[in-house]
Structures are given as structure tokens and as C-alpha cells.
Amino acid sequence: xxxxxxxxxxxxxxxxxxxxxxxxxxxxxxxxxxxxxxxxxxxxxxxxxxxxxxxxxxxxxxxxxxxxxxxxxxxxxxxxxxxxxxxxxxxxxxxxxxxxxxxxxxxxxxxxxxxxxxxxxxxxxxxxxxxxxxxxxxxxxxxxxxxxxxxxxxxxxxxxxxxxxxxxxxxxxxxxxxxxxxxxxxxxxxxxxxxxxxxxxxxxxxxxxxxxxxxxxxxxxxxxxxxxxxxxxxxxxxxxxxxxxxxxxxxxxxxxxxxxxxxxxxxxxxxxxxxxxxxxxxxxxxxxxxxxxxxxxxxxxxxxxxxxxxxxxxxxxxxxxxxxxxxxxxxxxxxxxxxxxxxxxxxxxxxxxxxxxxxxxxxxxxxxxxxxxxxxxxxxxxxxxxxxxxxxxxxxxxxxxxxxxxxxxxxxxxxxxxxxxxxxxxxxxxxxxxxxxxxxxxxxxxxxxxxxxxxxxxxxxxxxxxxxxxxxxxxxxxxxxxxxxxxxxxxxxxxxxxxxxxxxxxxxxxxxxxxxxxxxxxxxxxxxxxxxxxxxxxxxxxxxxxxxxxxxxxxxxxxxxxxxxxxx
Amino acid sequence: xxxxxxxxxxxxxxxxxxxxxxxxxxxxxxxxxxxxxxxxxxxxxxxxxxxxxxxxxxxxxxxxxxxxxxxxxxxxxxxxxxxxx
Numbered sequence: 299x300x301x302x303x304x305x306x307x308x309x310x311x312x313x314x315x316x317x318x319x320x321x322x323x324x325x326x327x328x329x330x331x332x333x334x335x336x337x338x339x340x341x342x343x344x345x346x347x348x349x350x351x352x353x354x355x356x357x358x359x360x361x362x363x364x365x366x367x368x369x370x371x372x373x374x375x376x377x378x379x380x381x382x383x384x385x386x387x388x389x390x391x392x393x394x395x396x397x398x399x400x401x402x403x404x405x406x407x408x409x410x411x412x413x414x415x416x417x418x419x420x421x422x423x424x425x426x427x428x429x430x431x432x433x434x435x436x437x438x439x440x441x442x443x444x445x446x447x448x449x450x451x452x453x454x455x456x457x458x459x460x461x462x463x464x465x466x467x468x469x470x471x472x473x474x475x476x477x478x479x480x481x482x483x484x485x486x487x488x489x490x491x492x493x494x495x496x497x498x499x500x501x502x503x504x505x506x507x508x509x510x511x512x513x514x515x516x517x518x519x520x521x522x523x524x525x526x527x528x529x530x531x532x533x534x535x536x537x538x539x540x541x542x543x544x545x546x547x548x549x550x551x552x553x554x555x556x557x558x559x560x561x562x563x564x565x566x567x568x569x570x571x572x573x574x575x576x577x578x579x580x581x582x583x584x585x586x587x588x589x590x591x592x593x594x595x596x597x598x599x600x601x602x603x604x605x606x607x608x609x610x611x612x613x614x615x616x617x618x619x620x621x622x623x624x625x626x627x628x629x630x631x632x633x634x635x636x637x638x639x640x641x642x643x644x645x646x647x648x649x650x651x652x653x654x655x656x657x658x659x660x661x662x663x664x665x666x667x668x669x670x671x672x673x674x675x676x677x678x679x680x681x682x683x684x685x686x687x688x689x690x691x692x693x694x695x696x697x698x699x700x701x702x703x704x705x706x707x708x709x710x711x712x713x714x715x716x717x718x719x720x721x722x723x724x725x726x727x728x729x730x731x732x733x734x735x736x737x738x739x740x741x742x743x744x745x746x747x748x749x750x751x752x753x754x755x756x757x758x759x760x761x762x763x764x765x766x767x768x769x770x771x772x773x774x775x776x777x778x779x780x781x782x783x784x785x786x787x788x789x790x791x792x793x794x795x796x797x798x799x800x801x802x803x804x805x806x807x808x809x810x811x812x813x814x815x816x817x818x819x820x821x822x823x824x825x826x827x828x829x830x831x832x833x834x835x836x837x838x839x840x841x842x843x844x845x846x847x848x849x850x851x852x853x854x855x856x857x858x859x860x861x862x863x864x865x866x
Numbered sequence: 867x868x869x870x871x872x873x874x875x876x877x878x879x880x881x882x883x884x885x886x887x888x889x890x891x892x893x894x895x896x897x898x899x900x901x902x903x904x905x906x907x908x909x910x911x912x913x914x915x916x917x918x919x920x921x922x923x924x925x926x927x928x929x930x931x932x933x934x935x936x937x938x939x940x941x942x943x944x945x946x947x948x949x950x951x
Contacts, residue, residue, distance in 0.1 A: 715934025
């Protein structure tokens, strides 16, 4: 049996889904994350049923891609659980009535039932059941209330096969239902609603946005530096380093195998940043330098998502984003890109037009450094002084603005206007948040560790056979004259295609000046996406647009690097 | 003289409310706004608007929706009577 969960966006469908199936799913507050649907299994009596979390939809007359997907999935289901937001019955019933016309058995989960009480809404359940002709079960997905009853009633789902109605007839029918079942008493605005309204007003909203971003940044750094300083550095220095030194002795302190596994010793010691062996830098870079930042970034992003802040940021940023040929919603993939460019480029799917997706994906690949790269920028460039970090970020921001403005005029097509529901602020469900954090961190480990180890291995082998020296000599004129970097830096830039964090790590032993390090970081960030991002870009944009995008990246990186070299 | 009080959602001040009269747009726009509950006869309150023709945030049916300025200019609203000051 196939059970479909259908309902408007932001009604708690995904939470209900994880209640029913107990499977790990992404639960968040902004429309768009559930465009790719989730499926799971649940016990229903003696048999096992398949449950599908259908993308949120307002209507069965599709107005966007996600709604088209929803409509297509409807035809494959045996039973529909229509999740309805009890505090907004009127709008939610539009979809309900359309579902009741289709002939699929429906059961209604009247979710967020607890909120109706503090909002002064009184709903006559028996009357609603009678008027709709299907079972209606009040639920609170976040606490699990009513879930058991909902499951027990799934076999009672029916279809009244309502006659097809025109849109105005449908709204008239809803009006009549609402008059009979719902009674609203006066209510006070809660502090959450006041805060909600304040965050979409120009002045207070701007202040709130700055505060949110500043606090996010501080928390991300605090958590990450704490993890590095108190957990990972002691682990590596006190436990792992002695093991490696013993291994180094076993391998007689040098030679091909030693160089690959442990790397080059610095002053007779293993240096985790500079040695560059599989078991030294190959483990230290991903675990002790990058993982802490990835973890703390996704912790904060997950919190912002589940509280429901991101759509407000989209409203605030809309005017600015339109200057870059995007609309406010593009801020969400952009923020995701600060974690990892791969999910960011996948998230550009929430943008409606091809033009927007091209601009957003290109801008993210060029000017939005991922958490791994940022961790290395903080680690290496930060050593020379905070002002150099500011130069790197400032440059990338200016590039983002200028390039966006150019693309806005250069790329044909149109950018549709913003139209988005602003969900109320909600207290996040910690369990769901930690599940999501775990999924993302796990995803990072699975994707990144093999590539990092592979990259270190390949680099060491190529290094040993002098391949990089040949490339370095070949490209030396551009790199040394134009960018002012030593020709050895070419190796790092080439490796940037595999992993940017590893590549920046390769600049560490080169004894670069602060200026060279800044130029190197900026060029690395902009030059070319890492291989994982490259693959996603290729899939999302197609070959032709990918080539265009890559051309823009290479020229922008060279121009920016050249300018920095001249002015610094 | 009801028509004197008709204006668009883009023009009214934050805090003012009224009744939606008409969505002046094609089938697609009417459909998209309708799905969000913005249909003729609905009570609508403007919460805020961003500077420089930025999006307009409204409350309709107890939910808040942000609408681009251009779309908001196509939503015709009959303003409530306000006590004269």
C-alpha cells in the first residue's frame, strides 16, 4: 500500500512523516527543501505500507514545478493523508476540496491543533467531518499527539467524490464550511508575531538581520574554535603524533613510502599542516581543521531554517538580489554555499527561471567560499592578521556584486517576482535538528574524506615523478608575472580542482608573504569549482552553460588576482 | 462612492487593511495568488513594505505572505473606512 502525505507548505508534513516512519528526513521551515520527496516505511496492522512525503502544494492546478510533481504523485497513491494547518483552515481547505474531487481515499490530519487554543480558534470537529465526509483527526506532530489515532483511522479513509467545481464555487463552498465549523474569538498578538512582523519591516528588519548574522558568525567561530582547541588538536598532538613518529622510524625516516604515508618531516617532527602525508595532513586537514567548521556552520544554519527565519531574510534581501538578476529567495542557496557549494547548487532548483539558476550557480561557485575553504583561510591567512581575512572576504563580496550586476545585463531571460509565505516563528524540534545536522555532517565525511585522501595520494605520487614541476614551468609566466605568486603555487591551484581546502594547505610550506597568501586564497576560491561542485554544475546547467560558467570563473579569477597583485 | 477608496496593495500604507476587489493579471497570476488565499472578497492587511519598490508583506487568513512589488500593484483593494482625523 502506498500512503501519500499531502498538504500546503509549512504545515508540519515532514515532522508528521518522521513520526509515522521513524526514518531520518530533512525537516525544515522554508518551502523548497521537500521538492525532492522522501519516502519511508511504516507498520499498518500486519502489513508494511510505503509512506511518501509529497512536496508541499497549495493547489492541484500546478503553479510551479513542485506542485506538478505533487499532482503526478497523487495518481500513484492508494490513500492520501491530507495534512491541514488547523490555524489556517480556510486556505488549507482549498487543497482538501480539490483532493476530495479526485476519487482517492482521503483522511484529514488537522495538525497544529494545540495552536488553535492559544489563537482563540474553535473548530467543531463533528461538523467538519460531516461536511467533508471523510475522517478528520486532530494532531500535534511535534509532540506526537493524535498520531496513533490517525494511524488507526487510515483504513477508514474514503472519497466522497465531490463534483468538479470552478474556482469561485470552490471558495464559496469553503466559506460556507468555515461559517459552520469555525468560531474565532478575539486574540492578542503574541510576542512571536510582533517579532515576526518586525523582521520584515525595513528598519527593524535590517537591524534584526544584522544581529542574526553577527550572532551566527560568532557562534559558528566559537563552536568551531572550541572543537578545534579542546578536542581535535589535543587528540592529534598528544595521541596521533607519537604513533606517526614511531611509524616514521619504522620507515627509516624517508623514502617514497614514507613521503606518501607520513610526508616530509619538518625539523624532525610531523607537522600536521605542512608534512602532507596520507596519515598526517590527509587526516588532520579534514578532521581537525574543516570538520569543526562544517559542524558548527550546519548547526547554526539548521537552527535558522527550523525557526523559520530564512524567508524573512529573502524578503529583506529581495531588492538587493534583484540588482544581481536574482530574487530574494536566492539568498538561501547562497547561504548554503557558505557550508558546501554542492547542496547550494542543488538548492538553486528552488529558483524558477533558467536565467536565475545560471546566475545563482555561477555566483556561488565563484564568490561563495565553502566552510572547508573558509576554515583554511581562517587557519592560514588568519595567522598573518585579521585584516588579511577581511581583504579576502571583502574582495569576494565585491566580486559577487560586480559579477552579479554584469550577469544581470548579460544573461537573457527574466527574473520572476518574489511570492512566498512567511511562516510563523517556531521553536525548533531538537531531535529533528540534530538528525539533520548528523545527516549533513555524515554527508560531508562520506564525500570529502575519500577525495581528500585520494588527492593527497595523487599529489604525492605526481610530485615524486616531477609532473608538477613540468606544469609549473609551463604556466610560470602567468602565475609569477601576473599574479605575483611563486611557480610552485601552480600545483596548489591545479589541486584546487580536487579539494580547495587541501590546495590552500599546500600553500602553507611555500613561505609566502601575506600579500601572496591573500592573492592565492582569492584565486583558489574563484578559479574553478572543486570536482564535486563541478559534477553538480554540469548536471544542473548542462554542458554548454557549464562551459560558459567555467569561462567566467577562470577569467574572473585571473582578473581579480591580477588586480589584487597590483593594488596590494 | 466606493471607487474613490479603491487602490492597489502597493500603494496603501503599512497597517491599513481592506478587501481584495480584483487581481488584475493573467490566469497564472490569479491562480498563484488564489492558492495563497488572495482572492476577491478576502480581507487583507498590509504589514510592511521594503524600500525602493521592494516586496510587500501582507496578512491574509492569519498567514503572512510576501509579494513582489509588481504583483502587489496588480492587486486592487477596497480600503476600510477610517475615522477622519
